[in-house]
Amino acid sequence: MDFAFYWIDLAGVAIFAVSGTLLAFRKKMDGFGVIVLASVTAIGGGTIRDLILGLPVFWTHDQTYFYSILMAACITIIWLRYRSYIPMTTLLVADAVGIAFFAAMGAQKTLMAGFPPFIAVIMGTISACFGGMLRDVLARDVPLVLKGELYATTCIVGAACYTLLVAIDPLLALAVGMTATLTLRLLAIRFRWSLPVFSDSQDNV
Amino acid sequence: MDFAFYWIDLAGVAIFAVSGTLLAFRKKMDGFGVIVLASVTAIGGGTIRDLILGLPVFWTHDQTYFYSILMAACITIIWLRYRSYIPMTTLLVADAVGIAFFAAMGAQKTLMAGFPPFIAVIMGTISACFGGMLRDVLARDVPLVLKGELYATTCIVGAACYTLLVAIDPLLALAVGMTATLTLRLLAIRFRWSLPVFSDSQDNV
């Protein structure tokens, strides 16, 4: 059980590391800037989650997460050497898979630490969104999370699905939560969905 | 006593949420970007204060803060629907009221946790300034706190007033501290006061 969660967590870290490396490539960063951006993206959200919950930060006693980041960054770099062009869509999809992982995992860790379900949904969203937010702030992009297309909303839906279903079966809850976030986010990117709160003032941007 | 502080804290959170929502409107963000920016502004400073002091983060066991943010953001959005224009001054004033609340409350919480008065003044300033700083960094504005007009100075004065007077009467200290910050900041905005440290080099900006 915990074993499955551990591997899913590692996979989420690796995918966010890929997303950080891809942005570093688009921004023409070199050398270690890539590793820094990959690491911040991959473990930033989880670090903030653990700090706020008062838990030991997950990577301080386990080096495996860094090997995972290094491997993901190196494979991405080598792959980019043989393909000179990387489309924006690839970055968005890598990011979507990453947030799907982390929204459910963040909710799971919060519930296991004994916090109420409402906080679990919020912490799942923070785990999922803040790594990418740090990545975008450091690379001087407008954070994806603020640009609409249901970004934060999909994380909230995924974390809420997990929190609702976890009493029945944790692995089922994880599968449904991740699928919900990923499907919604990919559909939102594909069809350019957005919440219409300020839509009429957006016409004259 | 604690009851009064609790409501003042909630009011401060709501006012900062309004200030985050107003900036999101000016930046033409849509949907959940608004909620994210409102939340970061409203609870960012207090979260950093609690993390640094090693206290449990104030909103992890109390959902009321989030209801307060959601209500403030919704009311602001509905109000903006009926007024297409929002002057910069409104944003500055909402921000000024927010920092007045948080500078005094931050000093109060630090003293109650047993830290020395000097640290209480600094933590009051951090509580007040960092929420708005995160807001401005995420929205890619130059942080207000770095643009002068006595921003951080007013927080330091308010937190210092509270720290000096708290031995006499906590509610009096709170009232004086908040009034000091608010008055100074509004006067500074009105008359464009600034500390003249680098003023001669500002002529040729």
Place this chain on the structure above:
Amino acid sequence: MDFAFYWIDLAGVAIFAVSGTLLAFRKKMDGFGVIVLASVTAIGGGTIRDLILGLPVFWTHDQTYFYSILMAACITIIWLRYRSYIPMTTLLVADAVGIAFFAAMGAQKTLMAGFPPFIAVIMGTISACFGGMLRDVLARDVPLVLKGELYATTCIVGAACYTLLVAIDPLLALAVGMTATLTLRLLAIRFRWSLPVFSDSQDNV
């Protein structure tokens, strides 16, 4: 022993405060914006290190660090009054001395708290890089750490030297670690070294 470390720590804080003040000067900030930027640069990296390690944040029980920041900022400001021009190189060198201090000190504090050597190297790098990263994000520069010239690499080398040699003699380890970071970084600035990972795509920036 601890006494020596304490003074070295204070010196590192003061040097980073100078680097923050210099950037504030270049960006034509006035008054307290300078103090905020100097403080964030000087204690930001160490604060994040202590939060992640779950230690009490180093400056919350010792006001000396703030006197050190204030003194460093004031001396820098007074010095700048008599020299209207400040070359970019001075900023880079002040920054290089700061990261040399903090990379070794961060590794030392992590090892003393009982964490494994691998984490000590990472925390040394974080201590050294994150203060400057926060400084650059707040001042809206591209963070130095992401711009190459071996920035993060030099911190890793310095922290690794300290971690390897500390079993022999802590002060020797500190001297070698700091010298390694400083020498590498100054050479990298002088000769514009960089890791060649994405170099071929940099031709058409």
